[in-house]
């Protein structure tokens with residue numbers, strides 16, 4: 197496990213920075229170090245016991261964000277996907293950047309009740325209760341190769357529901373990328389045999 201140092205304290209909350217030495221990920225140590233250097237760990241958010249991985253510092257650093265986006269495109273190969281799906285809400289940031297960089301379109305997978313036209317829905321278990329994600333029924337033409345992106349892979353429930361939605365809507369999953377994977381929650385195993393591309397695994 198990487199070291200962490202408290203970088204900000206206030207209102208009884210410690211925000212820590214994940215140290216980047218020894219960082220690992222599926223695009224190599226340099227990319228993993230870059231992501232690790234721009235993640236803040238926020239304890240007990242949004243509820244006690246959760247260590248929230250805040251990637252806003254990565255999004256806010258233009259040069260680092262561009263390097264990460266270029267790395268995702270290089271990993272999958274521009275010619276290997278026709279559209280990119282972002283999972284609400286931080287996945288939208290990554291998806292839109294990939295879409296602009298490559299010239300493909302972007303499709304949002306949204307939380308229940310946000311899409312204006314007929315949609316497919318997938319409900320999955322959370323630690324407490326359940327959540328529903330939706331995608332427009334006409335989001336893809338048959339056989340469309342879809343790259344799916346999100347910020348964090350935790351238990352894999354969100355990703356599993358999204359990949360199922362893509363297939364129900366007629367798309368073919370061409371790849372799945374997250375900026376950060378929490379390995380101890382075993383999302384990668386849950387999604388197997390579908391491959392996971394994580395820029396940083398902690």
Ligand code: AMP
Pocket residue numbers: 246247248249250283284285286346347348349350351352353354355383
């Ligand atoms: P899961 O379905 O458990 O894999 O959770 C993944 C989704 O929840 C992603 O859309 C993440 O944005 C969010 N998420 C879950 N755990 C965290 C965490 N520790 N830090 C930041 N985001 C998280």
